[in-house]
Amino acid sequence: MARYFTDEHEWIDVDGDNATVGITDYAQEQLGDIVFVELPATGTMLDKGGDAAVVESVKAASDVYAPISGEVMETNAALEEDPALVNTSPEEDGWFFKMTLGDKSELEGLMDAKAYKAFCESL
Amino acid sequence: MSDTEETIEDLPLGTLPLDAWHRAQGARMVPFAGYEMPIQYAGPFGGIVAEHEWTRTSAGLFDVSHMGQLLLSGPDLDAVVEAVLPIDLSTLKLGSQRYSLLLDENGGVLDDLMVSRWPQHLYLVVNGATKWDDIGHLREYLPDEITLNHLEDRALLALQGPKAADALARHATGEYPLSALTFMKFGQFRLAGHDVTIARAGYTGEDGFEISLSGDAAEEIATLLCGEPEVKPIGLGARDSLRLEAGLPLYGHDLSPETSPIEAGLVFGINKRRRTEGGYPGAERINREIVDGTARKWVGLKLDGRMPAREGAEVFSGDEKIGVVTSGGFSPSLGYPIAVAYVASAHAAEGTALEIEVRNKRLPATVVPMPFVPHRYYRGSK
Numbered sequence: 368m369a370r371y372f373t374d375e376h377e378w379i380d381v382d383g384d385n386a387t388v389g390i391t392d393y394a395q396e397q398l399g400d401i402v403f404v405e406l407p408a409t410g411t412m413l414d415k416g417g418d419a420a421v422v423e424s425v426k427a428a429s430d431v432y433a434p435i436s437g438e439v440m441e442t443n444a445a446l447e448e449d450p451a452l453v454n455t456s457p458e459e460d461g462w463f464f465k466m467t468l469g470d471k472s473e474l475e476g477l478m479d480a481k482a483y484k485a486f487c488e489s490l
Numbered sequence: 491m492s493d494t495e496e497t498i499e500d501l502p503l504g505t506l507p508l509d510a511w512h513r514a515q516g517a518r519m520v521p522f523a524g525y526e527m528p529i530q531y532a533g534p535f536g537g538i539v540a541e542h543e544w545t546r547t548s549a550g551l552f553d554v555s556h557m558g559q560l561l562l563s564g565p566d567l568d569a570v571v572e573a574v575l576p577i578d579l580s581t582l583k584l585g586s587q588r589y590s591l592l593l594d595e596n597g598g599v600l601d602d603l604m605v606s607r608w609p610q611h612l613y614l615v616v617n618g619a620t621k622w623d624d625i626g627h628l629r630e631y632l633p634d635e636i637t638l639n640h641l642e643d644r645a646l647l648a649l650q651g652p653k654a655a656d657a658l659a660r661h662a663t664g665e666y667p668l669s670a671l672t673f674m675k676f677g678q679f680r681l682a683g684h685d686v687t688i689a690r691a692g693y694t695g696e697d698g699f700e701i702s703l704s705g706d707a708a709e710e711i712a713t714l715l716c717g718e719p720e721v722k723p724i725g726l727g728a729r730d731s732l733r734l735e736a737g738l739p740l741y742g743h744d745l746s747p748e749t750s751p752i753e754a755g756l757v758f759g760i761n762k763r764r765r766t767e768g769g770y771p772g773a774e775r776i777n778r779e780i781v782d783g784t785a786r787k788w789v790g791l792k793l794d795g796r797m798p799a800r801e802g803a804e805v806f807s808g809d810e811k812i813g814v815v816t817s818g819g820f821s822p823s824l825g826y827p828i829a830v831a832y833v834a835s836a837h838a839a840e841g842t843a844l845e846i847e848v849r850n851k852r853l854p855a856t857v858v859p860m861p862f863v864p865h866r867y868y869r870g871s872k
Contacts, residue, residue: 399727402796402798402820425539425819426727
């Protein structure tokens with residue numbers, strides 16, 4: 368399983384033809400206390416770079432974009448009860464949704480962990 | 491991920507006296523009102539929700555040095571200021587401060603402010619984002635004989651929360667004890683060897699103080715106060731969630747030249763004598779609205795669920811659009827989203843069921859009384 372990162376601070380774990388998406392620790396730190404996550408409905412077709420979810424912190428709403436194109440297969444029900452999971456475990460328990468991998472070539476151009484770390488340090 | 495709310499800044503940002511101090515406390519600095527300001531702090535007690543709760547239960551120190559501190563003096567001061575503000579200065583006693591409004595000729599709100607009676611002077615605290623326009627407006631409307639002194643070298647700190655009085659009383663000395671100050675009163679005190687003016691007022695709904703002091707003394711006094719076990723520094727993020735819960739309007743969002751103070755429920759800002767006498771900008775419209783009412787009203791809304799509605803969200807009754815949200819967010823103290831909105835007066839009664847549209851969804855909301863969280867101002871020993 369490989370993990371990639373976008374310059375909009377989403378992460379995507381790729382496992383065969385399926386992937387899991389969330390936002391990074393850097394992202395949750397920037398957003399602050401998260402009070403609500405609006406997730407896409409199962410079956411939604413996502414376009415790479417298009418709106419996928421919305422994260423509401425106390426202060427503002429922020430868009431989360433689809434790292435790649437594909438169909439939403441499952442969303443993280445735990446976030447309904449406990450949206451703060453995105454703060455406490457952004458890159459594990461606080462995942463947002465699982466999706467199909469429409470076009471593997473779209474992974475090209477995403478960052479690996481090392482590149483993403485360097486990217487964050489440059490901000 | 492990206493913030494949907496972008497901050498537009500086209501001028502170089504100013505630096506306030508506590509800039510380095512905030513950074514040393516782990517503040518995240520953001521552009522606000524032309525300055526770099528702390529939105530929240532790092533650490534186990536940092537973050538908007540933790541800072542909010544700390545202020546509601548203990549005491550928080552806010553740097554509000556971006557606000558404009560103005561000192562007016564000159565001949566017939568009361569009369570000429572009454573021509574600009576709807577205030578009755580004949581009832582403003584030495585040592586008292588009062589909320590007032592800077593209005594345009596149509597009664598639209600240019601700013602909201604505090605006016606304090608000093609010996610020979612009136613001292614005004616105005617909003618940071620509007621202070622330069624306010625100064626221009628006052629210069630234009632006040633006679634040339636009036637001196638307007640912008641106290642740019644002063645800092646302003648707010649200490650807010652139920653334990654603010656305990657913490658501050660350990661250090662403040664003056665002609666009388668700090669406990670003699672009740673809500674909206676002020677006096678001269680000494681703090682860590684510095685002369686300061688302390689007013690019992692604030693913007694959180696809690697008991698608390700606003701301390702006007704020399705910018706040179708700001709670091710020493712901020713460090714002193716944050717050395718008290720009750721006190722932690724609090725950023726702008728929690729300042730906004732606290733004031734929203736307290737039902738206090740934020741200029742530029744809830745108030746603007748497009749809103750009248752009567753629509754906003756600020757009739758108390760039009761002092762009684764002025765409601766009949768007039769003689770201030772916009773008096774004709776405002777005094778008419780006081781008698782006849784307004785077509786829309788600023789109301790509090792409690793939302794169902796957890797999804798907040800933000801500024802600009804439209805408010806509906808059935809299919810009819812009847813208003814717009816001017817501020818909204820998740821209330822840390824209440825655990826649900828709250829908002830304030832201008833709505834058609836027919837839909838403004840407490841208990842009215844409405845809907846707010848957020849990203850093509852309709853969120854059920856109910857008109858509720860404000861403040862959302864009760865004020866706990868200190869009005870004297872019980």
